[in-house]
Amino acid sequence: MAISADEAAHRAASDRELVAWVDANDQLLGALPRAELRARGLIGRCTFILLFNSAGELCVHRRTLSKALYPGYWDVAAGGMVTAGETYDESAARELAEELGIDGVELRFHERFYFDQPDSHLWCAVYSAVSDAPLRLQPQEVMEAKFVGLEVAERESLGKPYCPDSLAALQRYKASLG
Numbered sequence: 001m002a003i004s005a006d007e008a009a010h011r012a013a014s015d016r017e018l019v020a021w022v023d024a025n026d027q028l029l030g031a032l033p034r035a036e037l038r039a040r041g042l043i044g045r046c047t048f049i050l051l052f053n054s055a056g057e058l059c060v061h062r063r064t065l066s067k068a069l070y071p072g073y074w075d076v077a078a079g080g081m082v083t084a085g086e087t088y089d090e091s092a093a094r095e096l097a098e099e100l101g102i103d104g105v106e107l108r109f110h111e112r113f114y115f116d117q118p119d120s121h122l123w124c125a126v127y128s129a130v131s132d133a134p135l136r137l138q139p140q141e142v143m144e145a146k147f148v149g150l151e152v153a154e155r156e157s158l159g160k161p162y163c164p165d166s167l168a169a170l171q172r173y174k175a176s177l178g
Contacts, residue, residue: 018084020045026112026123031084038068038119045082046115046122047092048169049107051100052130053147058170059100059135060153061145063163069120070163072143076153077126077166078102088112088125096129100145101136105129110176115165126169126176150174 018031022043037044051059058076065071078099082091089107097103110126135145148156150170157167 017081019081020084020086022123024114026114034081035068041121043121043123045088045091046079046124046165047082047088047095048077048079048124048126048166049092049096050077050126050128050170050173051096051102052128054130054132055147056149057147058150058153059145059147060156061100061137062143064139064141064143066140070161073161073163074156075163075166076157076170079166079169092125092127099138099141101138102129102131102133105131105133110173113168113172115168117164120165122165124165124169126172128173 017034019034019037021029021032021037022045023029024043026045032042053059059078060074060076061078062074063070063072078096079092080095080099082088086094089109092107093103096105096107107127107129110128112123112125115122115124137145153170156162
């Protein structure tokens with residue numbers, strides 16, 4: 001399926017965005033364009049924000065087809081790359097506001113972990129938040145969203161394409177709850 005001119009322009013701008021470049025110990029080395037970091041197989045920083053409603057349901061959303069990684073996949077977390085000069089906390093707040101339109105909520109930090117797959121090398125920070133505010137989806141990044149129980153999201157992930165990095169973040173979150 002082809003992407004629109006607007007989606008293509010958004011992807012090109014996203015590929016040029018300067019993101020944090022780190023070493024295997026999460027020590028900052030500098031900033032590089034997102035596409036270069038990915039092409040060279042270098043390590044970046046990323047945030048994952050698990051958004052729950054007050055009923056305890058998790059927001060899952062479907063990524064647009066213009067995304068460089070996992071286009072059209074379902075995602076259990078808002079989030080993305082930490083940009084140059086940004087902290088994990090700042091990135092988490094920005095990403096939740098950009099993708100799902102949720103801001104001004106308490107973000108609870110859970111942990112950091114290293115995610116390593118052939119197409120993705122990331123130091124990841126996992127957060128959670130609770131909000132019943134209406135979602136305002138960013139159309140260049142999110143096609144649709146819904147709130148479901150954790151068990152539903154996990155069951156769906158067995159039969160539908162779900163982002164493996166955010167599923168890893170969800171498992172780390174669940175483990176952190178004890």
